Amino acid sequence: MSRRAPVGLSRRGLLGGGAALAGAAGAFAVGRESSHAGSGPASAGDVRQASYAFRGEHQAGITTPAQDRLHFAAFDVVTDSRDDLVDLLQRWTDAAEQMTRGEPTGAGAVDGDVNLPPDDTGEALGLPASGLTITVGFGPSLFRDADGRDRFGLADRLPAALRELPHFPGDALDPARSGGDLCVQACADDPQVAVHAIRNLARLGFGAVSVRWSQLGFGRTSTTSTSQSTPRNLFGFKDGTANVKAEEAAALDEHVWVGADDDPAAGWLTGGSYLVARRITMHVETWDRQTLGDQESFVGRTKGTGAPLSGGDEQTPPDFDMPGSDDQPVIPVDSHVRVVHPDQHGGVRMLRRGYNFVDGSNALGGLDAGLFFLAYVRDPGTHFVPVQLAMSKHDAMAEYLQVTGSALFAVPPGAAPGEHLGQALFA
Numbered sequence: 181m182s183r184r185a186p187v188g189l190s191r192r193g194l195l196g197g198g199a200a201l202a203g204a205a206g207a208f209a210v211g212r213e214s215s216h217a218g219s220g221p222a223s224a225g226d227v228r229q230a231s232y233a234f235r236g237e238h239q240a241g242i243t244t245p246a247q248d249r250l251h252f253a254a255f256d257v258v259t260d261s262r263d264d265l266v267d268l269l270q271r272w273t274d275a276a277e278q279m280t281r282g283e284p285t286g287a288g289a290v291d292g293d294v295n296l297p298p299d300d301t302g303e304a305l306g307l308p309a310s311g312l313t314i315t316v317g318f319g320p321s322l323f324r325d326a327d328g329r330d331r332f333g334l335a336d337r338l339p340a341a342l343r344e345l346p347h348f349p350g351d352a353l354d355p356a357r358s359g360g361d362l363c364v365q366a367c368a369d370d371p372q373v374a375v376h377a378i379r380n381l382a383r384l385g386f387g388a389v390s391v392r393w394s395q396l397g398f399g400r401t402s403t404t405s406t407s408q409s410t411p412r413n414l415f416g417f418k419d420g421t422a423n424v425k426a427e428e429a430a431a432l433d434e435h436v437w438v439g440a441d442d443d444p445a446a447g448w449l450t451g452g453s454y455l456v457a458r459r460i461t462m463h464v465e466t467w468d469r470q471t472l473g474d475q476e477s478f479v480g481r482t483k484g485t486g487a488p489l490s491g492g493d494e495q496t497p498p499d500f501d502m503p504g505s506d507d508q509p510v511i512p513v514d515s516h517v518r519v520v521h522p523d524q525h526g527g528v529r530m531l532r533r534g535y536n537f538v539d540g541s542n543a544l545g546g547l548d549a550g551l552f553f554l555a556y557v558r559d560p561g562t563h564f565v566p567v568q569l570a571m572s573k574h575d576a577m578a579e580y581l582q583v584t585g586s587a588l589f590a591v592p593p594g595a596a597p598g599e600h601l602g603q604a605l606f607a
Contacts, residue, residue: 241313250397254360282309317589357585397535451593459585480515
C-alpha cells in the first residue's frame with residue numbers, strides 16, 4: 181500500500197494558517213534550568229557546571245558533546261590592516277579562553293576604572309561556564325575579497341577546498357544571511373552564556389570587524405558523543421543517527437580532520453576542518469498536514485523509534501534492497517535516509533552539530549522555523565557538495581525545505597599555550 185499522498189494534492193499549497201503555532205517562537209527563551217534530555221544522567225545544574233579546555237590539538241566545539249544552545253555569528257573584516265587582524269585574533273583568543281572557564285573578559289564588568297567602559301558586558305556574571313565552547317573559522321573572502329583584493333597577504337595560503345558553495349537547486353539564498361570573512365560558533369547549555377560570548381567578541385572587534393549575520397539555535401539536532409541520545413528536529417523525527425562521534429578516532433581522521441598532505445598550500449590547516457553552515461527553513465505547517473505514513477516514507481524511518489522502515493531499531497543498518505508493496509522497496513528510493521546515506525556516496529560521512537531555530541513568524545502567519553545546519557568535514561568538495569546535490573534533486577523531503585543562508589569556513593586547529601587561533605596562517 182502506497183504511503184504517498186493522493187495525486188494532485190499540493191503539499192506546498194497547504195502552507196499558511198500557522199499563526200496558532202507562533203507561540204513557539206519564544207522557544208529560545210525557555211528557562212535556563214530546563215532539563216537536558218539525552219545529555220546523560222547529570223541534572224541540568226550539573227550540566228551547567230561543565231567546562232571544556234579552550235586550548236588543544238583541535239578547537240573545542242567540534243567533537244565536544246553537543247550542547248543545548250547556540251549563538252553563531254559571521255563577521256566582515258572592516259580593516260585592511262594585517263596587524264589589526266592579527267591583534268584581533270590574539271584578543272579573541274584570550275577572551276575566549278577566559279569565557280570558556282566561566283570568567284569575565286579582561287578586568288571584568290565591575291572591577292575596572294569607573295571612568296572607562298567595562299571590560300565585560302556583565303550579563304553572565306554569576307553564571308557557571310555552562311559547557312561553553314567557542315570555535316573560530318575563516319571564510320574564503322578573508323583570503324581574497326569580492327573585488328579580488330588580497331587585503332592581508334593570505335591569497336597564496338587559500339586552501340583549494342575553501343571556495344564559495346555552489347547554488348544548489350531549490351536554494352533561495354539571502355546575501356544578508358550568507359558568507360562572511362570570519363565566523364564564531366558559541367555553544368553552551370545556557371543561552372545567556374552563548375549570547376554573552378558572541379556579544380563580547382563583537383565588542384572587542386569594534387573597528388576591525390562588524391557582524392554580517394547571526395543565528396540563535398536551541399535543541400541540538402545531532403549527537404556528537406556516544407553518551408548522548410539522538411535528538412529530534414522540528415519535523416519530529418530523530419536526526420543524525422549515523423553522525424560521526426567523538427569516540428570514533430579513525431572516522432574523525434578520515435572524514436573530519438584535514439590531513440598534512442591534503443593541500444600543500446594549506447599546511448596551516450592541518451588538524452583543522454571545514455565548517456558548512458546552512459540556514460534551512462522548514463515548512464512545518466505543510467509537513468504537519470501529511471499523514472504519518474507519508475512522513476515516514478519521506479524520511480525512511482519510523483517516527484517513534486527512528487528505526488529504518490526495513491525493521492530493527494534505530495541503530496539497525498537500513499536494508500535498501502528489502503521489497504515492499506507495488507514492487508517498490510520498503511525504503512522508498514526518494515526517502516531521505518536512502519538519498520543521503522554514506523552507502524550512496526562512497527562511504528563519506530559528516531560530523532553534524534546543527535540546531536533548531538524559530539525566528540518569529542513569516543508574512544503568511546506561519547513559523548519562520550527550521551534547522552541551522554552545521555557540519556564539519558575534511559573536504560566539502562567530496563563530503564558535502566555531492567550529498568547536498570543529491571538531496572536537492574532526489575530527496576522527497578526537499579519539498580518541505582528551503583535553504584535561505586549558506587556559508588563555508590576553514591576552521592584552523594586548536595591553539596597551543598602562548599598561541600592565538602590561526603597563528604600558523606599568519607606565520
